[in-house]
Amino acid sequence: MIVFETCEKMSAWSRERHEGGETIAFVPTMGFLHEGHLSLLRKGKELGARLVLSLFVNPTQFGPGEDFDRYPRDIQGDLEKAEKCGVDAVFIPTVETMYPEGFQTICVVGEISKPLCGKIRPVHFQGVTTVVLKLFHIVSPEFALFGQKDFQQLKVIERMVKDLNLPVEIVPMPIVREGDGLAMSSRNKYLSSNEREAARVIFSSLQNAKRLVDQGNRDSQRILNGVSAALEETQKIKIDYLHLCDPDTLEEMTVLKPPALLAVACFVGKTRLIDNILIV
Numbered sequence: 218m219i220v221f222e223t224c225e226k227m228s229a230w231s232r233e234r235h236e237g238g239e240t241i242a243f244v245p246t247m248g249f250l251h252e253g254h255l256s257l258l259r260k261g262k263e264l265g266a267r268l269v270l271s272l273f274v275n276p277t278q279f280g281p282g283e284d285f286d287r288y289p290r291d292i293q294g295d296l297e298k299a300e301k302c303g304v305d306a307v308f309i310p311t312v313e314t315m316y317p318e319g320f321q322t323i324c325v326v327g328e329i330s331k332p333l334c335g336k337i338r339p340v341h342f343q344g345v346t347t348v349v350l351k352l353f354h355i356v357s358p359e360f361a362l363f364g365q366k367d368f369q370q371l372k373v374i375e376r377m378v379k380d381l382n383l384p385v386e387i388v389p390m391p392i393v394r395e396g397d398g399l400a401m402s403s404r405n406k407y408l409s410s411n412e413r414e415a416a417r418v419i420f421s422s423l424q425n426a427k428r429l430v431d432q433g434n435r436d437s438q439r440i441l442n443g444v445s446a447a448l449e450e451t452q453k454i455k456i457d458y459l460h461l462c463d464p465d466t467l468e469e470m471t472v473l474k475p476p477a478l479l480a481v482a483c484f485v486g487k488t489r490l491i492d493n494i495l496i497v
């Protein structure tokens with residue numbers, strides 16, 4: 218496994234692989250790897266002849282007052298996990314490498330970036346799309362894997378790839394969860410043991426909502442009320458948003474008509490977590 222810190226070296230490696238007729242699968246991450254990330258790497262290993270991982274905590278996708286400075290980092294641990302998953306190359310650029318002095322170009326995707334997280338974190342998705350577009354140019358992958366935990370991010374990137382005719386196949390991957398259902402996230406590390414205990418209600422409330430729909434209930438408001446009541450009952454959780462929407466457009470659904478996406482963002486103490494469930 219080889220580690221690159223500059224765009225030039227990363228690009229040159231990819232070019233050589235392509236000249237040798239090999240395909241590249243790519244998993245972009247902010248590091249502090251967990252089983253969710255590793256599931257993407259394992260799938261990437263099956264898809265491409267070569268597997269590239271990037272570790273980059275991207276400052277432009279964090280708003281003022283968010284957790285950029287304290288985002289968990291563990292490069293050594295990440296390299297060990299990556300090696301076990303058969304990663305061929307790891308790209309670890311510095312902030313100055315990705316955003317040198319004078320940097321002034323951004324990539325903005327339209328409507329699909331605006332609801333849900335886009336409403337609450339206004340610069341988040343333009344930070345994501347700009348960095349992912351740069352990474353796609355540097356790594357030139359045939360396949361790029363993204364988790365459905367960040368469902369809106371996946372949809373925004375799919376839109377960008379389509380709109381800009383990028384020659385990469387976006388591969389969506391299912392949410393990997395802890396034993397009690399909590400979606401794995403690098404941010405789970407912030408939770409105290411009481412908060413961690415409370416956080417299990419996030420997924421159980423989504424599952425209960427899905428069960429209601431499976432039983433034939435189509436009253437969106439009743440379903441949403443059930444989820445918010447369950448979340449707020451713990452007193453430790455504050456809802457940031459709770460949305461029932463069309464999974465393709467992310468437009469709000471007032472009358473429930475599967476397929477639908479039920480997506481939630483909430484604060485457990487000071488930690489903001491997101492999760493979602495597809496209702497088909």
Ligand code: AMP
Pocket residue numbers: 245246247248252253254256257362363364365366367390391392393394400401402403
């Ligand atoms: P992050 O490091 O949080 O930016 O995530 C990097 C990639 O891993 C993104 O495509 C995420 O959607 C994906 N990912 C994060 N957590 C999970 C999870 N629990 N299950 C599946 N994919 C995940």
